[in-house]
Amino acid sequence: MTFKxxxxxxxxxxxxLSERPMHPYEMAQTMRERHQEEVVKxxxxxxxxVVESLHRHELIAAAAVQKAGNRPERTVYAVTGxxxxxxxxxxxxxxATPAKEYRAFEAGISMVGLLPPADALDVVRRxxxxxxxxxxxxxxxxxKLAGMGLPQLAWIELxxxxxxxxxxxxxxxxxxxxxxxxxxxGFEHWEDRHR
Amino acid sequence: MTFKxxxxxxxxxxxxLSERPMHPYEMAQTMRERHQEEVVKxxxxxxxxVVESLHRHELIAAAAVQKAGNRPERTVYAVTGxxxxxxxxxxxxxxATPAKEYRAFEAGISMVGLLPPADALDVVRRxxxxxxxxxxxxxxxxxKLAGMGLPQLAWIELxxxxxxxxxxxxxxxxxxxxxxxxxxxGFEHWEDRHR
DNA sequence: CCCCATATACTCGGTACCGGATATACGGGA
DNA sequence: TCCCGTATATCCGGTACCGAGTATATGGGG
Numbered sequence: 001m002t003f004k005x006x007x008x009x010x011x012x013x014x015x016x017l018s019e020r021p022m023h024p025y026e027m028a029q030t031m032r033e034r035h036q037e038e039v040v041k042x043x044x045x046x047x048x049x050v051v052e053s054l055h056r057h058e059l060i061a062a063a064a065v066q067k068a069g070n071r072p073e074r075t076v077y078a079v080t081g082x083x084x085x086x087x088x089x090x091x092x093x094x095x096a097t098p099a100k101e102y103r104a105f106e107a108g109i110s111m112v113g114l115l116p117p118a119d120a121l122d123v124v125r126r127x128x129x130x131x132x133x134x135x136x137x138x139x140x141x142x143x144k145l146a147g148m149g150l151p152q153l154a155w156i157e158l159x160x161x162x163x164x165x166x167x168x169x170x171x172x173x174x175x176x177x178x179x180x181x182x183x184x185x186g187f188e189h190w191e192d193r194h195r
Numbered sequence: 196m197t198f199k200x201x202x203x204x205x206x207x208x209x210x211x212l213s214e215r216p217m218h219p220y221e222m223a224q225t226m227r228e229r230h231q232e233e234v235v236k237x238x239x240x241x242x243x244x245v246v247e248s249l250h251r252h253e254l255i256a257a258a259a260v261q262k263a264g265n266r267p268e269r270t271v272y273a274v275t276g277x278x279x280x281x282x283x284x285x286x287x288x289x290x291a292t293p294a295k296e297y298r299a300f301e302a303g304i305s306m307v308g309l310l311p312p313a314d315a316l317d318v319v320r321r322x323x324x325x326x327x328x329x330x331x332x333x334x335x336x337x338x339k340l341a342g343m344g345l346p347q348l349a350w351i352e353l354x355x356x357x358x359x360x361x362x363x364x365x366x367x368x369x370x371x372x373x374x375x376x377x378x379x380x381g382f383e384h385w386e387d388r389h390r
Numbered sequence: 391c392c393c394c395a396t397a398t399a400c401t402c403g404g405t406a407c408c409g410g411a412t413a414t415a416c417g418g419g420a
Numbered sequence: 421t422c423c424c425g426t427a428t429a430t431c432c433g434g435t436a437c438c439g440a441g442t443a444t445a446t447g448g449g450g
């Protein structure tokens with residue numbers, strides 16, 4: 001069976017190991033330090049499953065098994081040639097081909113007509129505010145990172161996320177106005193249904 | 196144990212049943228007809244699991260068990276009072292509170308520095324084109340839906356998605372230029388690493 | 391009237407994933 | 421010196437999810 005590119009955590013593991021050999025716990029540490037867990041979902045259970053899977057497919061290899069005192073053994077892994085190839089190929093594919101992703105908000109907003117218009121307006125406003133807060137938090141973080149002398153390329157995903165959040169906020173603002181003023185298409189019928 | 200709001204398919208089920216009682220297979224049909232599967236991930240396995248879970252938590256109730264000839268039994272479900280409450284509450288929460296979601300592209304772009312600049316430019320361009328195609332396809336669909344006399348509220352999630360796709364395309368276009376012209380922060384070092 | 395492609399309706403086994411449990415080491419305060 | 425809170429490092433049981441499989445009914449062409 002060929003390796004399945006499902007969990008992006010596996011991608012992160014390959015990326016880390018292409019720097020230097022590590023044991024799983026160290027990978028987790030490093031990801032935390034670099035705020036990578038903002039972008040890639042990390043939890044220990046999945047990490048060990050993913051590492052084992054990569055190992056089975058010989059994309060990584062056990063470089064050493066260390067044992068210090070009575071501590072649990074630490075298996076240090078290194079990326080293989082096939083692993084490096086997989087990393088680059090997967091990465092290219094991930095960027096070039098938009099994946100079909102199901103976002104919870106899209107599901108929610110598609111059913112917004114089930115709520116009374118007043119409720120809908122309220123929750124959309126609340127989201128708008130929340131998105132605004134995320135934006136300011138991100139701006140502060142970017143300021144800090146740039147101040148530390150990190151190049152833009154090192155936090156390019158935050159740049160992307162900011163652009164998306166700004167677009168979302170703009171859309172929410174438009175929709176809120178359209179609901180408040182009753183100019184969204186189908187408003188009369190919507191209002192009638194909730195009397 | 197209280198009901199866990201994980202799979203949005205359960206939300207879709209509650210929404211459908213708040214229209215009229217249905218059996219699971221009929222729900223799937225209806226979702227397909229209405230292009231809801233664009234927004235909520237649907238497959239039979241999950242559908243039956245989700246329906247069973249809703250039933251266990253008494254958010255829906257078995258209204259009738261029909262049997263026609265030698266066909267498998269069809270259990271028709273109806274939403275309960277608690278189910279309607281859950282639907283509205285969940286919906287409000289989904290819209291009002293941005294959920295932490297991990298998008299594959301963000302993971303990918305955060306590691307774009309691992310690719311040679313030329314490769315990076317290529318894949319970003321390819322994505323830009325793909326997003327453009329999605330946009331035109333969406334525009335055609337919207338035209339069709341509006342032509343059928345459907346109100347904007349009925350396809351509001353497509354409106355949202357279009358706004359997001361436009362923002363993504365704009366960002367990709369910016370990034371592509373920044374890479375081509377070498378103006379993205381950290382470009383020299385990036386180029387040096389790949390000689 | 392027979393055949394087969396398609397539609398109907400659900401079931402089931404496998405697996406990836408989650409998050410809490412486990413077990414030892416270390417360090418600092420009383 | 422003795423706790424105990426935190427850090428180190430992995431494991432494991434449960435479950436939600438997936439998608440392929442099953443079995444019968446329908447209906448249109450030859």
